[in-house]
Amino acid sequence: MSAVAFDQVTKKFGDTVAVDEFSLQIADGEFMVLLGPSGCGKSTALRMIAGLEEISSGILTIGERVVNHIPPRERDIAMVFQSYALYPHMSVENNIESPLVANKRAKVDATERTRRVHEAAETLGLTEYLARKPGELSGGQRQRVALARAIVRRPEVFLMDEPLSNLDAKLRTQTRLELVDLHRRLGTTFVYVTHDQVEAMTMADRIAVISDGRIQQVGAPQDVYEKPANLFVASFIGSPPMNTILGTLQGATENAAASVLTAEGTLAIGHPGSAQPGTELVLGIRPEHLHATDPVDAPGAVRATIQNIELLGHERHVICTVGATQMTVRQPNDAPPLAIGQAVSLHADPAEVHLFDPVSTERLN
Amino acid sequence: MNTSPLNPTEQAQGESAQVTTVSAPAKAQTRRFGNKVRDAGLAYLFLLPALIIFGVFAYYPLYRLFWYATHTQSRFRNKPASYVGLEQLKASLTSNDFISGLTHSGLYMLYTVPLGLLLGVMLAVSTHRRLKGIKVFQTIFSSTVASSVAVASVVFITLVNPEIGYFKNVPWLSLRNPTSALFAVSLSSVWQNLGLTFIVVLAALQTVPDELIEAATLDGYGAIRRFWRITVPLISPALLFLGIVLVVSALQAFAQIEILTGGGPSGATETLLFKIADPRGIRPLGVRASYSLGLFVLTAIVAGAQYSIMSKRVHYGD
Amino acid sequence: MATDPTVSAANEQNRLNQTAEKIVDPLVPAPYDNDKAVQSPRSGLRNAVATTTTYLVLTALSVIVLFPIYMLLLRALSSPLKYISAGQPLYPVSIEWDVFNRAFGQASLGRSMGLSFVVTFVIVIAQVLTSVLAAYAFAFLEFPLKKLAFVLVIGTLLLPIEVTLIANVEIIRxxxxxxxxxxxxxxxxxxxxxxxxxxxxxxxxxxxxRDASELDGYGHLRFLFKVAMPMSKAIIGSFIVIAFLGAWNQYVWPRFATDRGAWQTVQVALRTIGSENPGELNLGFAAAIVASLPLLALLIFFQRQIVRGLTAGAVKG
Structure with a gap:
């Protein structure tokens, strides 16, 4: 088991900066998820830990060791690829034992090797498939062979590059649970790359949200969700995404709390933090913290028209137009009925309103 | 936590498809670590046999051809050759002998390529259908792949030899007549290449999706229009490829000439390579080297076309 | 996955168009299937006529392809002088089955066949070895002057043995x-x-x-033999078969790299076997049959590889 630390690590492909001055401490035994849209640099960061990409500048350490110039096979890491990367011409057994056979440094004798392979196969329920070729297995089974190949070498760090994205939705949910369970049992450091926020939220000890090659925010899933550091994180995490609207801050007075004046009315908010009255800002409200009520022109609310209502069974999403912006309200199914085209007032839970600087996009409150 | 469990599958899959393309940097196939000097050493070690052979038996001979073409060899081997510059090369490549060789090779191409392609397509098209026993016909049609140029020439002795050939009295197949001899010889090439042409065209036909033909049928195309407007364009890469292969083999025709006519009658079947190889040894080395350089230029033109087509084919994943 | 509404709409449109064509065209006779096995409804009689025609065409084409082979067999088995004096008919005259024995004995066909096998095996084994190694260097290794090395390899396509023949003969001499x-x-x-x-x-x-094998700790040689080659089995197999084909069928080079009969490969020997004595003409024809047998076996047992090999690269036979 080992910690992994990025210290101002940068990766350039020619003139393109894929990873820009990453600094990130991944604790020993932690389940760290690197989350971001495609092309954001998260996979490159993972491949640098693996040693599959050279580091342009900065320092990368695994445990106590600076690994910048250490070849992959000597890094004591294991990786699960999105495509699983199984050797199609080898049996499941040979695939699993491959890292123990190929790596001269592994120094594992034949009996120990067989024992470990069978142990890994048992852990992942693959014992009866050991003699088969990967082509004869289902997608989920192949994915487990890839996992078995990773755990058999007992690495310091597990790296996973979108390992669930080739599975169907149902299998993905199930495998998510199994991965969390595996992490708990092994207690090893996991670094997991995904673009899927649900995977990140459900599995991670901490999430590093990445965009344009930079780390936007690092924190526990709940913290990242509740206190997004900037507009990117705010809109990337949460489904449906956070509502945003432009406005001007108005200070608190004796009989009114602080509020934000928008084009379609004024929204009451909680403590404005460092923001000064009169500043332009972007208001962010999660759909579950926005409420639609019948009476139009209610105080502390904005005027809206209902454009569409999506029924999801356990809840519904009411999509409204507020001037030129669109805002979504999440409601329980048993809330009072609303009609498309109806005019409503939208007001927010004042304590749950997020304020962002429109220029720097940083969080203000 | 109150996040939605919804995670639309299609979004995730679209995304994953992008991930592989976007995050894959160019030149990813090489290893990034390990000893770079050692890797380069290994590469040279692996390439060494190939480069030595190519050097000694492809590039050095090319240099030697230039050398021979710019020197005249004395009749007596012990006397040194004398340098004559481009004189000999120029004279050789404008000589009637060379022009006639070029003409014969050109005619050979003209006789073999279109006819070979046409017959190959006919054979392939006629067996590209579901019929009882079609496998037997397919095997028959591909059988000439097993014959070499030399075997095909011996086979054609039984057909066109002026004394014992079955068709010795057919005037347009006569090896005795200078105007028909080359054509008669060329038929042996056409026959010998049938197997190859058939196999390649049939393989190409099998890649044409049935639905396309069915759709065309439903659209009201007749069989002939369907063939020309749909099948032919779709198999045209294979036809182009075959065309080049046949052109090259016509350019290199030798065994069939030597075995069937020995270049006669009165030199009427002396192709370019026949004059270069010169089995009777009547031309000086410098002249034959000059001819070889002429053949080199022709080969370069054809091989250039071949390479550009090959790399395109490779691009489609073949 | 959700279906794209525009796509399904387009499909619907296509289907409608096709249906419309069908309705408009019922009087036009169904197209005659000349090039494709599209089964369209037609009467049993028409079907039978079409099938019979097809078989007739196929048989005619088979005769064209097989006639030369038949003539070769005929001439090989018939005693030459008796056949000629019988007026060269289309049937065998006084069959001589021992012609193959005599070809091996009198015309030393055995030696030239043996030499052909040796030469072919040496060439095929060497080509596979050198090609695999060079291909590995180009595919998986980074080294200075890689582009130049690749251009040098491509360049040899312009230098077939026919072009460099006379210089190579001098070099070998x-x-x-x-x-x-x-x-x-x-x-x-x-x-x-x-x-x-x-x-x-x-x-x-x-x-x-490749990345996974790097993490697993494969060295270059182990990767080559345990992963790269097994995974390229099909392509290497096809290459072996067409390399055999090419090497066995060589004529021009062995013709001029030898000046003694004892060193003639079978293809070169075909030129002279039986040609001296009109009474032994059939020896030459028998030799041609024997020379084709290895390739016939190849064609029977490795049909798939031959098709793939011929389709993938330019190979002359």
Missing amino acids: KLHLLNSVPGLTFPFLVTAIGIFLIRQGFLGIPRDL
């Missing part, structure tokens, strides 16, 4: 290798086609798999 196995094989121990084909196979190995 100077090396005192005329009439020897090295002389017959040296210029063919490497081939650009083989390097291309196998390199293409290597490049088809997914990037993730």
Whole structure:
């Protein structure tokens, strides 16, 4: 088991900066998820830990060791690829034992090797498939062979590059649970790359949200969700995404709390933090913290028209137009009925309103 | 936590498809670590046999051809050759002998390529259908792949030899007549290449999706229009490829000439390579080297076309 | 996955168009299936006529292809002088089955067949070896002057043996290798086609798999033998078959790299066997049959590889 630390690590492909001055401490035994849209640099960061990409500048350490110039096979890491990367011409057994056979440094004798392979196969329920070729297995089974190949070498760090994205939705949910369970049992450091926020939220000890090659925010899933550091994180995490609207801050007075004046009315908010009255800002409200009520022109609310209502069974999403912006309200199914085209007032839970600087996009409150 | 469990599958899959393309940097196939000097050493070690052979038996001979073409060899081997510059090369490549060789090779191409392609397509098209026993016909049609140029020439002795050939009295197949001899010889090439042409065209036909033909049928195309407007364009890469292969083999025709006519009658079947190889040894080395350089230029033109087509084919994943 | 509404709409549109065509055209006779096995409804009689016609055409074409082979068999088995005096009919005259024995005995067909096998095996084994190694270097290794090396390999496509023939004969003569196995094989121990084909196979190995093997700790040699070659089995197999085809069928080089009958490969020997004595003409025809047998076996047992090999690269036979 080992910690992994990025210290101002940068990766350039020619003139393109894929990873820009990453600094990130991944604790020993932690389940760290690197989350971001495609092309954001998260996979490159993972491949640098693996040693599959050279580091342009900065320092990368695994445990106590600076690994910048250490070849992959000597890094004591294991990786699960999105495509699983199984050797199609080898049996499941040979695939699993491959890292123990190929790596001269592994120094594992034949009996120990067989024992470990069978142990890994048992852990992942693959014992009866050991003699088969990967082509004869289902997608989920192949994915487990890839996992078995990773755990058999007992690495310091597990790296996973979108390992669930080739599975169907149902299998993905199930495998998510199994991965969390595996992490708990092994207690090893996991670094997991995904673009899927649900995977990140459900599995991670901490999430590093990445965009344009930079780390936007690092924190526990709940913290990242509740206190997004900037507009990117705010809109990337949460489904449906956070509502945003432009406005001007108005200070608190004796009989009114602080509020934000928008084009379609004024929204009451909680403590404005460092923001000064009169500043332009972007208001962010999660759909579950926005409420639609019948009476139009209610105080502390904005005027809206209902454009569409999506029924999801356990809840519904009411999509409204507020001037030129669109805002979504999440409601329980048993809330009072609303009609498309109806005019409503939208007001927010004042304590749950997020304020962002429109220029720097940083969080203000 | 109150996040939605919804995670639309299609979004995730679209995304994953992008991930592989976007995050894959160019030149990813090489290893990034390990000893770079050692890797380069290994590469040279692996390439060494190939480069030595190519050097000694492809590039050095090319240099030697230039050398021979710019020197005249004395009749007596012990006397040194004398340098004559481009004189000999120029004279050789404008000589009637060379022009006639070029003409014969050109005619050979003209006789073999279109006819070979046409017959190959006919054979392939006629067996590209579901019929009882079609496998037997397919095997028959591909059988000439097993014959070499030399075997095909011996086979054609039984057909066109002026004394014992079955068709010795057919005037347009006569090896005795200078105007028909080359054509008669060329038929042996056409026959010998049938197997190859058939196999390649049939393989190409099998890649044409049935639905396309069915759709065309439903659209009201007749069989002939369907063939020309749909099948032919779709198999045209294979036809182009075959065309080049046949052109090259016509350019290199030798065994069939030597075995069937020995270049006669009165030199009427002396192709370019026949004059270069010169089995009777009547031309000086410098002249034959000059001819070889002429053949080199022709080969370069054809091989250039071949390479550009090959790399395109490779691009489609073949 | 959700269906794209525009796509399904377009499909619907297509279907409608096709239905419309069908309705408009019922009087036009169904197209005659000349090029494709599209089963369209037609009467049993018409069907039978079409099938019979097809078989007739196929049989006619078979006769064209097989007639030369039949003539070869006929001439090989018939006693030459008796056949000629019978007026060269289309049937055998006084069959001589021992013609093959005599070809091996009198015309030393055995020796030239043996030499052909030796030369072919040397060439095929060497070509596979050199092509695999060179292809590995081009596919998986980074080294200075890689581009130049690749251009040099491509360049040899412009330098077939036919072009460099006379210079190569002089080189072999100077090396005192005329009439020897090295002389017959040296210029063919490497081939650009083989390097291309196998390199293409290597490049088809997914990037993730190469990365995984790197993490697993494979060295270059182990990766080559345990992963790259097994995964390129099909391509290497096809290449072996077409390399055999090419090497066995060689004529021009063995013809001029030897000046003694004892060193003639079977293809070259075909030129002279039985040609001296009109009474022994059939020996030459029998030899041609024997010379084709190895390839016939190849065609029967490795049909798939032959098709793939011929389709993938330019190979002349």
